Amino acid sequence: MTDHDRAAGHGDSPPRMGFFTDTSVCIGCKACEVACKEWNALPEDGLELTGMSYDNSQRLSADTWRHVAFVEQRRTPADDHADVDVFRAAARLGTAPDGPPPGPGPAGPPAPDGRTELRWLMSSDVCKHCTRAACLDVCPTGSLFRTEFGTVVVQEDICNGCGYCVPACPYGVIDQRPGDGRAWKCTLCYDRLDAGAEPACAKACPTDSIQFGPLEELRERAAVRVARLHAAGVAEARLYGESPHDGVGGDGAFFLLLDEPEVYGLPPDPVVTTRDLPAMWRYAAAAAATLAAGVAVSFLRRDR
Template sequence: MSTDHEPGRHRLYGRLDDPAADAGHVEHPPRVGFFTDTSVCIGCKACEVACKEWNLVPDDGMNLLGMSLDNSGMLGANTWRHVAFIEREAPLGGQVSGVEGMPTGASGVAHMEATVAAGLRDTERGGGELGTTTVDLGMPSLSLPGAATGAESRTDFSWLMMSDVCKHCTHAACLDVCPTGALFRTEFGTVVVQQDICNGCGYCVSGCPFGVIDRRPQDGRANKCTLCYDRLQDGLEPACAKACPTESIQFGPLDELRERAAARVEQLHERGVPEARLYGEDPDDGIGGSAAFFLLLDEPEVYGLPPDPIVASRDLVDMWRHAGAACAAFVTAAVAVFVAAGRR
């Protein structure tokens, strides 16, 4: 795959340095995005709230999902920022929690995860409706600390938090498959749904390799993060970044964010957090890199992210070639059966 971008040619896969220009914006502002540094996220959910308020996203319930402090479940039509909480029976980097060996009983993590996973499988869309409609997963019933076992079963502990958001991919599958042109690439390089155009065909929902965009049951249209398109046009930063009290969510020109992120990973590695790694910043990955990328402290799938996403459009030519071969076989067979049967 060549890395040169030929102007005027629509590209489906590979490195693409200027998606806004590729989409036809001649003079445009620099591409912007989010660098979400999960190492400083405190799980306050100010981003979730600010997003809801600014964008007037409907309420989707204050649900106790049994997933640590996560009560929005996953990104969806009515959840454009989602804070994930992961409880691990392992320390973070070189940290010492001080609880290992203390006689306070077994950890409930395994029990909690088993309960939630079992509950999710019984929900209508396998949990895909979290953040869209109310689901009752029940609460995991945890044994009283120390009731069952002694100090030998006590584990170390760390708590990961991460504010997830639409990735605004360089090669956005939702945008590629949208049949109405409702989804479009803005001058900032972001991907936005035009609500007056979308007819709710649902193709983008199945196209997205991250499970971000969804159809809102209340109005039948696809919804997702707009990266606060209206605020960007007025020179403001998106609501979530504005509200974030720890600078976990950083907004800015993508080039600058990538530099900042690389420095932050190096710093964390030096300070004894070897798990720190970036997710989505690589312009040569399966989606051409994302405008919203992350610093993670564990494998992506632990946060509910696909480890190696690709845009399905990568195989567009291959798919149509096979469809063409199937058509040729079909036509040949049809001609053959009539020729064999002859005229009457």
């Protein structure tokens, strides 16, 4: 149990639960998006071109709590070899899809029809359920709260639509619905956790790209996974958001990435936006005390 659990009033709480999303085995099927929408009765996003490959939803929003991004990059011969290395490493680890390894892509000009070869980096993004959650700090109604599982949940029936939590989130996760005004985001399927079931997205993931469990166990599992990928020659594999020493105290939903965080639309060094609030309150209290003392002195002098 963490200090944040104690502060939230949870005594003998269960282990902190979370997500480990391994993007190296994500196939971009969007089963997690569909499962999330179905379970939480979220509105559909429509079938419009977004300019982001086959992605029909641009980002996380009030109506999209899981978003699978299709990141397209121009291929180089080095990328082709890297893809083969990733496939072979996955095969050795028992996580490769069926079929032969990817062959080398063209290192020369585009195809006759004008197409250029690309590589896809696919990643299922979600609320990070931060250890130090700024959205909790700024919520004036108590709509946002930390559960006994260490997750952060919005109670939409208490939310007054002030929107303070939206700019407070360092990841840009929280959103308000047009015409509604209230804030909505991933709850890590709090109702399912309370019933002893895993979140809908993890249940639906066919490759175990989304793994759910006690956060400490997931961190250990992720470290082993990265070490194995590095040993297999996948040097670009890295973890994002797993460290309790980062700017948000560690994420309850963290990732294994195959490129820089910015490539996936993630901030490289997220910092809790309310980190300076305690100092600001101290300064404000000192200023108020000084002002009150000055007023008192002026009244005393006037009485004389």
